[in-house]
Amino acid sequence: MSIDYDLASPGAAELFESLRAFGYDLPTALADIIDNSISAEAKNIWIDMQWDGQGSRVLIRDDGKGMTGDALRQAMKPGSLSPLADRAANDLGRFGLGMKTASISQCRCLTVLSKTKASEPALRRWDLDYIANTGTGEWRLLKKMDLLSAADQALLAPQKSGTILFWDRLDSLVGSAGSDDEVAQKHFRERADAVKHHLSMVFHRFLKGRGSIKIHMNGREIEPWDPFLEDVDFTDPQSAELLVADGEKVEVKPFILPHHSRITADQHQAAAGPKGWNAHQGFYIYRNRRLLVAGDWLGLGMQKEEHFKLARIRIDLANSADLQWQIDVKKSRARPPAALRRDLQRIARTTRARASSIYRHRGKVIQRQLGDKQAFLWTHLIKHGKSFYKINRDHPLVRKVLDGTEERAPLQALFSLIEQTIPAPLIVINNAETPDAFGQPFEGAASELKKAMEAVFDAMVEGGRDKAEAARALLSMEPFNNHPEIVTAFLDEVARAAAAKR
Ligand SMILES: Nc1ncnc2c1ncn2[C@@H]1O[C@H](COP(=O)(O)OP(=O)(O)OP(=O)(O)O)[C@@H](O)[C@H]1O
Ligand SMILES: [Mg+2]
Known part of the structure; x- marks a missing residue:
């Protein structure tokens, strides 16, 4: 009997090189890794960015529930779980790709060490140079424990369970710089700052309140950045609306931020956000409380303009709405379904009008x-x-x-x-x-x-x-x-x- 198909498995080296170009930058890549730690119920996440020229590395460790050797092997596969699979309500993942695509967008060698309460530490490594050098196209996932130094292996020892990712050969971040290259080192430090700002924004709702988690960046705890200044008296929260499309509920809550004369200069500067006041107006989309979009008018026919900068509107989605909102792998995009556009336009218009009147005529409020x-x-x-x-x-x-x-x-x-x-x-x-x-x-x-x-x-x-x-x-x-x-x-x-x- 003749076989009526060809097997067309992709070459590992080629596909990995393509997967590197998903469009992550360092902050979005790290956010994707932290998603996994949070889904694994970690209470602490430690990020260490270590400068040493070509030996520079990024380590991300958590005290979550970890993985057994088998689970880790499965997790390392691109497409470890179908995007169509039902996910636990608090799972921040969707595509079975993030850990791999985010990591290799930044490094050529990803090593994961993980252990659960009941299992010994297990190691798996994707080494892009090793795979290219075999010339076989095979998906060879390395697994010998002594690929890591004893000191690296010891990093999980004090924990009952948890996971640590090692990013080595950071080609996009370090290029060919030597360890004494001051310009490259400065760039490395600046990127670490960008990471800090991004994470404090994306995970702000996890970093505060009951059951909060801690993210430690190079030994320092990251503080949350709340785009709505909910703790500031002069913020004007509007009432929330529940919108429903195809059985999926979405909560929309607008906030009018205070005129700058009502808050201190420091508060005003901090509230601007990583990209500045003007850029951070509009809708903020959260999926399971994790921020995907930090200020955008969502293609509803409205522009960002100076006098609307006090308008920030929170949208809360559940992960069951992923398909409807066209969530992408990087978790940096969401598009409202057609059925909700008119409601969102109406809410945006009202909020913009209110924000603009505070911006222009703070007189009324002060009065x-x-x-x-x-x-x-x-x-x-x-x-x-x-x-x-x-x-x-x-x-x-x-x-x-x-x-x-x-x-x-x-x-x-x-x-x-x-x-x-x-x-x-x-x-x-x-x-x-x-x-x-x-x-x-x-x-x-x-x-x-x-x-x-x-x-x-x-x-x-x-x-x-x-x-x-x-x-x-x-x-x-x-x-x-x-x-x-x-x-x-x-x-x-x-x-x-x-x-x-x-
Ligand atoms: N820090 C971690 N602790 C425990 N399990 C983890 C950890 N990181 C990843 N995993 C496991 O590895 C799997 C693959 O992670 P990956 O980020 O590649 O995909 P995902 O989270 O399922 O989906 P997405 O592509 O949307 O992120 C996860 O589903 C999870 O089971
Ligand atoms: Mg993930």
């Missing part, structure tokens, strides 16, 4: 918080879904001018003309195109600012306010609140003048 109707010259009104800007008739200076005028009609007409013809569309466009090109109020015009301040102060005093109280009010009034040093100097002046009178 609410200070309970001071006089603090702002402009007020923002929304009528039938449309925005209007009105001059605040309660502002001390406006009131003084109105009260001091016999014939009010022309003045009211002037106000209304100004209000109705503000070139808002032009301002919006200019601000979107060149957000930093706008001058701040009274920028480079300190003496004008002072004159305006004196006029407002006089108006408040004439309106019956105590001088000290009026002076203090200036500190929370726009735009003087942005120039505390000038206000303080003015307050001193007022105090001195009062003292001289006595």
Whole structure:
């Protein structure tokens, strides 16, 4: 009987070289390895990036439940488990590929040492150079324990169970640099920093709270980075919505982050995230609490713009939604299913509008918080879904001018003309195109600012306010609140003048 097929197994050396090009970088590759440690119920993960030129290595160790020799052999196969298999609800894996593809994207020699509570340590190694040199195309998985030094083998000894990965021959990270190459060493250190930032973001929900885990990077614990500033009072969390598509539930919860004037400069800088404020606006997609996408408008027809940067929206998915959301092997992409696009667009629009009004008119918020109707010259009104800007008739200076005028009609007409013809569309466009090109109020015009301040102060005093109280009010009034040093100097002046009178 003739056989009607050919066996077409790929050559190991060739396929490995291709698998290297999945597009990982060092931080995303390490995140993929940590996924496995978390799925294996590790409480601690230690990453050590050791610089030594061509002898540089990265070690990733965990105290999870580990693998027996048989399980490790299976785990080392590319495609160790079908992507179609049902996974435990807390499993961060999907494709049966990550450990291999992530590791060999960074190194030419991957060694895994693992033990369970009930089994002796087992070792397996994919050595790309060894495989290429055999010239056979065979998938030879090395397994002799003495491939590792005694010191390396001893690393698991203090633990009851756990796994350690050794990445040797880090060609993409180190190139051909020698151990005394300072530029290469600096690059190595910078990449270690990038890893730290990435992991603190991707795993922030695992690094905090009950049952949290610890990731130690070169001996230091990685702190979580919370994109939503949930611990900061002025963050404005919106209510969560549960969306359902094809029986899969998705929770969506928008957050409006605080205007920068409400938080300290350090908090503001830290909240920016690894790629900066503008880049980190949009949807944050989590799969089993692990972050896949850190700020993206998901192709819903919306752009990232400066004035939406306070909008960050959390989406929580279960791993059963992987196919629906087109999760990729690197766990760095997710696409919403068509059935949810309209809901997500609606939520994005509402959140963006709110974020933009905080960004532009923090006045409204501060006003609410200070309970001071006089603090702002402009007020923002929304009528039938449309925005209007009105001059605040309660502002001390406006009131003084109105009260001091016999014939009010022309003045009211002037106000209304100004209000109705503000070139808002032009301002919006200019601000979107060149957000930093706008001058701040009274920028480079300190003496004008002072004159305006004196006029407002006089108006408040004439309106019956105590001088000290009026002076203090200036500190929370726009735009003087942005120039505390000038206000303080003015307050001193007022105090001195009062003292001289006595
Ligand atoms: N640190 C670890 N501790 C225990 N088991 C592990 C560890 N790392 C990997 N494994 C086992 O090896 C298997 C293969 O891991 P790999 O990352 O290649 O694929 P995956 O996690 O199943 O899916 P994905 O490709 O989506 O990551 C895992 O399913 C797990 O059973
Ligand atoms: Mg995995």
